[in-house]
Amino acid sequence: MNIVKIASLGIASLAILATTANAGILENVKKAGVLKCGVSTGTPGFSAPDSSGAWKGIDVDFCKSVAAAVLGDSSKVKYIPLTAKERFVALASGEIDVLSRNSTWTATRDTSLGVTFAGINYYDGQGFLVSKKLGVKSAKELDGATFCIQSGTTTELNLTDYFKANKMDYKAVTYDTSGQTADGLKKGRCDALTSDASQLAGIRSKMPNPNDYVMLPEIISKEPLGPVVRQNDDKWFNIVKWTMYATLQAEESGVTKANVDSKMKSNDPQVQRLLGVTGKAGVNLGLDNAWAYRIVKQVGNYGESYAATVGKNSPLAIPRGINALWNNGGLMYPMPIR
Numbered sequence: 093m094n095i096v097k098i099a100s101l102g103i104a105s106l107a108i109l110a111t112t113a114n115a116g117i118l119e120n121v122k123k124a125g126v127l128k129c130g131v132s133t134g135t136p137g138f139s140a141p142d143s144s145g146a147w148k149g150i151d152v153d154f155c156k157s158v159a160a161a162v163l164g165d166s167s168k169v170k171y172i173p174l175t176a177k178e179r180f181v182a183l184a185s186g187e188i189d190v191l192s193r194n195s196t197w198t199a200t201r202d203t204s205l206g207v208t209f210a211g212i213n214y215y216d217g218q219g220f221l222v223s224k225k226l227g228v229k230s231a232k233e234l235d236g237a238t239f240c241i242q243s244g245t246t247t248e249l250n251l252t253d254y255f256k257a258n259k260m261d262y263k264a265v266t267y268d269t270s271g272q273t274a275d276g277l278k279k280g281r282c283d284a285l286t287s288d289a290s291q292l293a294g295i296r297s298k299m300p301n302p303n304d305y306v307m308l309p310e311i312i313s314k315e316p317l318g319p320v321v322r323q324n325d326d327k328w329f330n331i332v333k334w335t336m337y338a339t340l341q342a343e344e345s346g347v348t349k350a351n352v353d354s355k356m357k358s359n360d361p362q363v364q365r366l367l368g369v370t371g372k373a374g375v376n377l378g379l380d381n382a383w384a385y386r387i388v389k390q391v392g393n394y395g396e397s398y399a400a401t402v403g404k405n406s407p408l409a410i411p412r413g414i415n416a417l418w419n420n421g422g423l424m425y426p427m428p429i430r
């Protein structure tokens with residue numbers, strides 16, 4: 093055996109050892125036959141139960157996509173509602189397998205909580221929702237205002253920063269859940285609500301009279317939202333990360349829930365690799381090659397999910413904006429599956 097062969101054998105056995113050591117979450121999920129997915133307690137468009145109690149939203153679709161890829165069935169999900177304060181502890185302690193709950197990727201969270209962000213499924217930013225009778229047209233007119241705000245969110249620090257930078261003062265009334273926060277505004281406990289703009293759109297749509305409230309034009313922060321996993325399990329991290337990219341690649345390649353079966357016969361090499369007709373993307377993930385086929389067949393591609401949950405076919409009707417694909421003026425850029 094020559095040196096090159098010995099060296100490559102060494103690397104291969106190291107890789108096997110690493111794989112065995114990291115088998116944790118995938119094996120546990122398979123054994124349990126269900127994915128424990130951490131969601132919000134109710135954020136319209138992202139994760140919220142509908143009138144029949146079924147969870148709906150773009151983050152819920154992501155839970156379903158992971159379940160379709162890993163367990164072969166998008167319905168094999170146990171949704172675990174978590175407040176902003178509870179979410180990262182629930183993930184780090186193993187109470188959930190993945191967190192899919194409008195969570196902003198920040199350096200502090202990524203490096204000090206034992207968790208790792210696996211991608212971005214929605215680029216957001218913090219905005220303001222005020223009652224119309226306040227008569228303000230800009231956040232700069234909110235000096236001295238009282239805000240309803242949710243604890244354990246990035247919202248708190250952003251608000252402090254913004255008011256400090258603009259030499260203004262504010263008072264805060266803090267709540268644990270989004271429902272309580274919205275209720276605070278409805279009952280006049282505060283003049284304004286501040287949160288991720290997408291959530292404000294959802295909250296406004298659920299108000300008894302949405303036209304009593306207006307969104308102000310300022311967006312004061314970057315809020316890249318995405319799924320999060322526990323640290324130290326790269327195999328699971330890869331599955332969650334590439335599930336995200338598969339949904340985006342399907343949109344980019346024009347593969348939809350309706351046409352995925354006929355796309356199995358596509359001559360496009362990218363589509364063939366995505367759907368596992370060629371290559372071994374799924375096998376390399378520790379799954380099987382039909383993982384992405386199942387995601388699209390059972391849940392749909394990213395664009396389909398966006399339209400149904402937060403986009404044009406939903407009550408929120410949020411335009412794609414920066415959440416469009418990169419080749420359509422947006423920031424969504426799936427890493428190549430090859």
Ligand SMILES: N[C@@H](CCC(=O)N[C@@H](CS)C(=O)NCC(=O)O)C(=O)O
Binds near residue numbers: 195245269
């Ligand atoms: N993206 C921000 C805010 C996320 C957040 O939790 N927002 C609240 C404000 S509406 C929410 O979704 N609440 C839903 C709930 O209470 O379950 C973060 O990661 O801190």
